[in-house]
Amino acid sequence: MVALIQTLLLALDIYWWLIIASAIFSWLFAFNVINSRNQFVATIGDFLYRVTEPALRPIRRIMPDLGGIDISPIILLLILFFVRQLIITTIAPALI
Template structure:
């Protein structure tokens, strides 16, 4: 059971970093810092978009329009933090005792 909990926490940690990478990449792309015509850059952007958009899109529909500010990644990061802490402090001690 410990291996399952650790794997789940690792998956949440990896997705945490993918979300941060996606946010940073979107800023770099928006400010034209990265070359959008580069095939490697396009592949990274496509991966990050496809990995994060299924989670971010429903949250964007719920949130009110804040102009050009997208706070949906912050909401997801908070949810991941809560879920990770809930698993480690509540579920893990119950399952491992």
């Protein structure tokens, strides 16, 4: 059971970094720092969008319009942090 919890925590950590990478990529794309016509860059952007958008879309739907500021990745990171801490402090000690 410990292996399952550790695998779940690793998956949460990987998703955490994918959300950060997606946010950084969107900033670089918005400020035209990266070449969006490059096939490799477009593939990375598409991958990050497809991985993070299903979790970010419901948050964006609930959040009020803040103009050009998108804080949905921050909210999702806070939710992931809460779930990770819940697993570490509540579920894991009960199973060990």
